[in-house]
Amino acid sequence: MSDIYNIINKEKLDIVSKPIKDAHGLPNECYTSKEYTLIERKKLFEDKWMVIGVASSLPNVGDAKPVDILGMPILLVRGKDKKIRVFHNVCSHRGLKLVTKSGNIKNVIRCPYHSWSYNFDGELVATPHIGGMNIHQTKDFERSKSNLKEIRSYIWLDLIMININNNEMSFEEYIKPLSDRWEEFWPIKDRELINHSNDFGYFKLNANCNWKFAIENYCESYHLPWVHPGLNSYSKIEDHYHIQGLPNRFAGQGTVVYNPRFEGKEKFPCFPNWPKNKENIAEYVALFPNVMLGIHKDHYYAYWLEPINNEFTLEHMELYYVGEEAANSKKFESLRKQNHKQWEDIQKEDVDIIQGMQIGRNSPVYNGGNFSPVMDNPTHHFHKWVVQNLI
Ligand code: FES
Ligand SMILES: [Fe+2]
Missing domain, CATH: 3.90.380.10 (Naphthalene 1,2-dioxygenase Alpha Subunit; Chain A, domain 1)
Known part of the structure; x- marks a missing residue:
């Protein structure tokens, strides 16, 4: 990731933090630059506690909702234990975005590409034909290492708060x-x-x-x-x-x-x-x-x-x-x-x-x-x- 000062010159950023009478607001690049936005996504969203939705929008077991934050695919699911979990919304196999529509999932979260399936806790529970026709498990592949990647989350005032980089x-x-x-x-x-x-x-x-x-x-x-x-x-x-x-x-x-x-x-x-x-x-x-x-x-x-x-x-x-x-x-x-x-x-x-x-x-x-x-x-x-x- 490029350095922020390669995109915005240091004086322009420094002046923002001066006492209000001497300060200028954030420079134009903070609103117009795609390259800047990638830095911002990491520093101001992934590294922080941010909101990704509200718990009451997923009232039932199996309710699932994809949300993309500045291009990053994220998935919310209410599990059998009624808890909401938040995952990176990407299949561990070839990286397809897993869930594309909100709705209720009956049994497992099934990837439409090769049908690898995950339970609501994010565990990879089915890998059809992974070892060849009709061989659904193989000693060369340990399913538990390819579970969905869960994101740290917390519900507050119905808001689903997440800290993607688990560092806050x-x-x-x-x-x-x-x-x-x-x-x-x-x-x-x-x-x-x-x-x-x-x-x-x-x-x-x-x-x-x-x-x-x-x-x-x-x-x-x-x-x-x-x-x-x-x-x-x-x-x-x-x-x-x-x-x-x-x-x-x-x-x-x-x-x-x-x-x-x-x-x-x-x-x-x-x-x-x-x-x-x-x-x-x-x-x-x-x-x-x-x-x-x-x-x-x-x-x-x-x-x-x-x-x-x-x-x-x-x-x-x-x-x-x-x-x-x-x-x-x-x-x-x-x-x-x-x-x-x-x-x-x-x-x-x-x-x-x-x-x-x-x-x-x-x-x-x-x-x-x-x-x-x-x-x-x-x-x-x-x-x-x-x-x-x-x-
Ligand atoms: S990419 Fe999901 S099963 Fe292959
Ligand atoms: Fe207003």
């Missing part, structure tokens, strides 16, 4: 600073109540841009009046505060005026231990590299990114409510529909903007830009995380 600290330790931050208004015992909604619980957006734009845009509330005039009518810039996690693993913003305004007399049930004097707090935190979380007294969402390549990203929104009734009963259906629409409209407004930023990065005169020293701190925090972890 435990997830519990990694997430502790954010988890501790939320304890005073969203304690762990309340987090266990989240239920994914089956009807209005998901949407997907295509963004013709680099995945980082979604994260950096999410970090700031500076753009509210111009990009989200509807939202801004009741939740203004001045009602927001910055969040910059230390150690640097997350950033975002919070509001102090959260107050859902939906038609109808119903209201969503709230988390039982969310304190009354913090009812109007909601926090929007990007956990680097690829998930944006939203927590409120009455719902939670995870908006996770599937980066396809340096200039195309799939955005997956997963919405959760407090308890099964709020998430799935008829009684709250209209509210769920309204909330789903509200978030989809807002996220579409953001996608329009971030796609334009991708085009802007093809301008030779753009030098990473300048930050507002007051409004852009969480975005700068993210850019510093990128640079610190690349080098």
Whole structure:
């Protein structure tokens, strides 16, 4: 793999980490270069804890889902013991991408090329004719050495977190600073109540841009009046505060005026231990590299990114409510529909903007830009995380 400084000159990267008033943002190459993206895939995704999906999207034994992250094929499977396992999605024989469609697998994961088959634990259990016609095992080949390669994983708030290179600290330790931050208004015992909604619980957006734009845009509330005039009518810039996690693993913003305004007399049930004097707090935190979380007294969402390549990203929104009734009963259906629409409209407004930023990065005169020293701190925090972890 080539050295980062062969692609981007050192001064351009160094200036990102200066104090905000003297800093520039990430240089254009971080958004436009395919060669840079290969380095980024290793350093910012494979070496870190990242999101690859949500557990509730694989409810049954044998449910399987392929996901590709910047070209790397990965497979999620729910096993007979109900646990979700994550594997590299490649056959150990001749290297075919093993599973290409989501669905339920009845018995074994069978490679379509020569029918080598793996159980849901990833063990190679069938190798037809490997020793010649009708000889399915041979002393010259030890099946157990060709099992699927499992990836370290951990489920948190329904998110399937993975650390592909198995080199990061435990997830519990990694997430502790954010988890501790939320304890005073969203304690762990309340987090266990989240239920994914089956009807209005998901949407997907295509963004013709680099995945980082979604994260950096999410970090700031500076753009509210111009990009989200509807939202801004009741939740203004001045009602927001910055969040910059230390150690640097997350950033975002919070509001102090959260107050859902939906038609109808119903209201969503709230988390039982969310304190009354913090009812109007909601926090929007990007956990680097690829998930944006939203927590409120009455719902939670995870908006996770599937980066396809340096200039195309799939955005997956997963919405959760407090308890099964709020998430799935008829009684709250209209509210769920309204909330789903509200978030989809807002996220579409953001996608329009971030796609334009991708085009802007093809301008030779753009030098990473300048930050507002007051409004852009969480975005700068993210850019510093990128640079610190690349080098
Ligand atoms: S490549 Fe999978 S069985 Fe041959
Ligand atoms: Fe926005």
